[in-house]
Amino acid sequence: MAFLSSTSSISRYYIEGKFDDSIMDNLQTGLKKHSIPEIENEFGEVSAGWAPFENPYKPDFNKYSFGFGTYFLFNLRIDKKSIPSKLIKKHISIEIDKRLEKSGRSFLSKNEKSEIKDLVLDNLMRIIPSVPNIYEVLWNYEESNLFLFTTQKAANELFETIFLKSFNLKPIRLFPYTMIEKKSKLSDQQKDIIYNQSSLNYLK
Amino acid sequence: MLDIATGYNKYKFLGNEFLTWIWYLIENNINIKELINSDYKTITLEIGNSIVLENSLGGKTKERISIKGDEAGLEEGKTALKKGGVVTSISLLLNIDTEEFKFLIKGESINITGFKTPSFKPENNEEIEGAIIEKAFFCEKIYNLIDALFNKFIEKRSSDAFRDKDFHKIKKWILS
Numbered sequence: 001m002a003f004l005s006s007t008s009s010i011s012r013y014y015i016e017g018k019f020d021d022s023i024m025d026n027l028q029t030g031l032k033k034h035s036i037p038e039i040e041n042e043f044g045e046v047s048a049g050w051a052p053f054e055n056p057y058k059p060d061f062n063k064y065s066f067g068f069g070t071y072f073l074f075n076l077r078i079d080k081k082s083i084p085s086k087l088i089k090k091h092i093s094i095e096i097d098k099r100l101e102k103s104g105r106s107f108l109s110k111n112e113k114s115e116i117k118d119l120v121l122d123n124l125m126r127i128i129p130s131v132p133n134i135y136e137v138l139w140n141y142e143e144s145n146l147f148l149f150t151t152q153k154a155a156n157e158l159f160e161t162i163f164l165k166s167f168n169l170k171p172i173r174l175f176p177y178t179m180i181e182k183k184s185k186l187s188d189q190q191k192d193i194i195y196n197q198s199s200l201n202y203l204k
Numbered sequence: 205m206l207d208i209a210t211g212y213n214k215y216k217f218l219g220n221e222f223l224t225w226i227w228y229l230i231e232n233n234i235n236i237k238e239l240i241n242s243d244y245k246t247i248t249l250e251i252g253n254s255i256v257l258e259n260s261l262g263g264k265t266k267e268r269i270s271i272k273g274d275e276a277g278l279e280e281g282k283t284a285l286k287k288g289g290v291v292t293s294i295s296l297l298l299n300i301d302t303e304e305f306k307f308l309i310k311g312e313s314i315n316i317t318g319f320k321t322p323s324f325k326p327e328n329n330e331e332i333e334g335a336i337i338e339k340a341f342f343c344e345k346i347y348n349l350i351d352a353l354f355n356k357f358i359e360k361r362s363s364d365a366f367r368d369k370d371f372h373k374i375k376k377w378i379l380s
Contacts, residue, residue, distance in 0.1 A: 011315050176312070203288050
């Protein structure tokens with residue numbers, strides 16, 4: 001459980017809105033509906049979804065808990081296939097040689113080469129296994145506060161999309177502008193002052 | 205409310221100014237507990253082993269000054285500030301009462317990296333739950349403090365007193 005033992009990277013969200021009825025039911029439904037598929041997608045490059053904190057490789061939210069004290073904790077799992085460019089190059093070269101030998105020609109057209117590249121990519125994508133990346137999601141529902149334990153842009157973007165689809169609640173990433181909008185107690189007048197200012201120049 | 209990407213880019217300078225202000229607070233021994241009116245007994249902040257500054261050289265050209273290492277001096281950083289630079293990320297040591305936290309915070313996103321909490325290997329379900337709650341508590345503690353400091357900075361930044369007093373104090377420190 002890396003979450004409990006290692007150094008963490010954190011990005012933070014404000015969750016806009018609340019569930020109309022049972023929190024636990026809504027949460028469990030959303031988690032189940034968008035859990036990571038247990039069977040690997042042969043052709044897809046990226047597959048992403050929720051997985052239980054206690055067992056990220058067994059997406060069973062009936063068996064594993066997601067409520068801990070007043071917090072909800074689960075994983076965002078992103079399975080990604082990445083094919084090394086040298087491997088692609090090797091297989092394209094092998095395939096080109098085969099095609100040339102078969103046809104008895106000395107060169108291939110641009111279209112034929114492109115066709116070979118697509119074929120090689122499809123074949124490799126099917127045989128190469130996905131690498132799972134696991135990022136914890138810690139949600140304080142009452143406070144509308146959520147921590148995503150990664151600062152990687154691609155993971156943040158996938159998280160935002162899947163979260164909205166799962167729970168119909170909008171996660172708003174907290175950074176200076178949204179912190180002023182969602183976490184500060186500034187009046188509208190104070191906000192206007194801030195928003196109309198440019199960066200400070202202490203050398204003036 | 206602005207579109208998220210627009211808001212991020214347009215006001216990311218506030219995050220960098222915020223970190224620069226934190227450095228000013230630390231260097232000038234300003235009492236953090238009193239500043240944010242906290243209920244904790246003591247709060248102390250120190251600069252850790254990394255600070256990165258950025259200085260616009262006109263147009264899109266930027267100079268990046270990165271200071272890293274436990275024994276690194278901050279003179280170069282101060283020189284960058286004197287040339288108009290701002291802090292874009294800073295490593296901090298935060299002591300709240302008896303607990304110590306280390307992390308690196310980035311100005312434009314307020315993301316935290318390298319956040320280390322005490323290691324704990326739970327052996328049963330009860331211990332797991334306890335450890336999770338403790339970790340959640342640490343995360344909230346850090347971000348509550350960051351929020352309190354950021355709110356104080358923004359509140360000051362929007363006041364007339366900032367232009368009349370704080371701005372000149374910070375300027376004096378930078379040029380000292």
